[in-house]
Amino acid sequence: MQKRKISVSAQKRKEAYFFILPAFFYILLVMGYPMVYNAVLSLKNMDVKNLKSGASVFIGLQNYTELFGNETFRLVLKNTFVFTIACLVFQFTIGFAFALFFKQHFPLSGLIRGMILISYMMPMAVTGLLGKNMFMNDGLINDLLKRIGMTGPEWLTNTTYSLPAVIIMNCWVGIPFNMLLLISGLTSIHDDVYESAMIDGAGWGKRFVFITLPLMKSSILAVLMLGFIYTFRAFDLMYIMTKGGPLNSTDVLGTYSYMFSFTQFKFSRGAAVAMVLFACLFVVGMFYLHLLRREEE
């Protein structure tokens, strides 16, 4: 009997492996191959001079050591983290506030909620162009500031303000996205939970801290992780709005890798930047999986 049980379980395992085989091959081909190719490329010296002749050779970690020794790359790495973290903080906080607000039922709430989503539905190229025009020195933002007696900064022509301008534009897109995901999490909490808390005398603050936050934990985690991954690999907004400038002040890993590979044709250097980007996201992804697993347990 015991023997039969073991053989059934082994059979089931075999079937399970068979079912995941297509997905495994798909991942291997579509994701694995480019990743391995990119990793190998980052260890070579392939560029405009030797691509045709095929004379590129392995140079070990030289691309990486040169990158980390390069002042511009360190700035780009810093920009990427500052951009991602700042966007996450503002997008999440404001998005959560909006989600809580629009969960209330009041006239026109659905319409206004829908209108807020317009910025999220717009293609990033359009958002970039809008940002470029709005943040010009005599553009809409500075004009509005002037009307209330303030002098606006030189947003896109000053290395101090260019990144905040891009962050604001990204938040404009990211807030509705966060709101959308968080609202769906909020609707899964039944009203009777709040009602019983109210009968017990819990105020708004206590209900938020002891009911909303704990019950939203998995939604919040997903929103933050998705937001981090999506924001960390940003490219199109910077490319359209500032081309990474002025003076690399809005360059992030995505635009910097693109510049090496498609403007300067330093393919291996571009691949090394892409690998750094991948490594950062891999660490974050593993951390997310760890948290998920812990929650499941």
Place this chain on the structure above:
Amino acid sequence: MMKKILALVLMLAVCFSVFAVAHAEPTEVELWHYFDSSNDKDMINKWVDDYNALQDKIHITATYVSRQELMNQYAIGAISGELPDIGMVDSPDMASFISLGVFADITDQLNAWGELDQFYPGPLSSCMDAEGKLYGLPQNTNCLALGCNMDLLKAAGYDHMPKDLTELKEMVAKTSDPENGIYGMAMCCIGTEEGTFQLLPWLRSSVGGQGVNVDNLTAQSAVDGLTVLGDFIHNNYMSKEAVNWTQADAWYAFCAGKAAMVECGTWHLAMTGDINGAFEYDFCLLPTGEEGTSTSTIGGENFGICTGCKDTDACVDFLKWMCSKEKEAEWAVGAGKIPVRGDSEAEYTYETKGFQVFVDEMNYAQARGPHAEWPTISEAIYTACQSVFVDNADPAEALAKAMETIAPIVAENPLP
């Protein structure tokens, strides 16, 4: 029996006619271009249709691909081999793509043509590799000169355009009225190849009859040229937005009356309608140095035959037709460019005085490269200039830093 013979003859006739039709079918070839202004775009489409009707060897399909996307596709195609049959490329980029193996060697076909000596050496050299092999033909050329709002100059007390750098500085200062959003000068200083194109004349400014090349940017005249531009921005004589402006943005600022003078290209002569009669305008040589001298940059587009082309000889025939004496003159007039051949006589029917200025300016214009690593050189140049405009860096130090990148590149492969 007779019926059988007739049937056989009929069948053979059908087979031969099918074969004949199949044989006459032209080879489908792809041409990729990035002509986006209405004049250029309409002309290339019409020319392709005309050429398709002229012969039956190939049938060309012209496809517009934005300039940056075209660059990406060439870079990807260099590895994957998926390339069009005929491709357009900005002249300074051609050397890199030749080096990447995007274009095929067509030296023999072009030498056999016997008309190469009619092409200006500058544009033609941008289609060659270091060994002098040809990979395409220049199709049009252009350069940069100075456009002036004569009304604003008159209001500032001038009845003429600037003759030298000293006078330009004076005029730029006097015509600036930043309070009302009017600047003395407008140009493109963006951190791309477009920025380098416009910045180079000032770095190569001629002092004492001596201009400098890109391999010697620490020369005093280059430092002085950059200092002048830096002062324009820091004194509010030129909008700081110039660091994000494309050439089109600078031109539209001029057309809107927001700039007294603009560094503009030959193609803008076909766009003077944008001024809409709002003010009187004129063009003069770029006053980048002493009186009687000027410096400018050569621009323009080349067409090459891509590696793996389905019918190289027939496609080369198209290039020869497109770059023939008559077609060159026709393109120059229609698209507002300068012919690349000395024997082409473009009879401009508009802005004739302006075109004469740009044709004169060509005598002072220099090509960018050609060099396989020009994009890296270009990045070093615009970064140095932007550090002066944005970060108030010292021009001499900024250019010295640029030379740290440029010097090893040109030491390995010198610029022509």
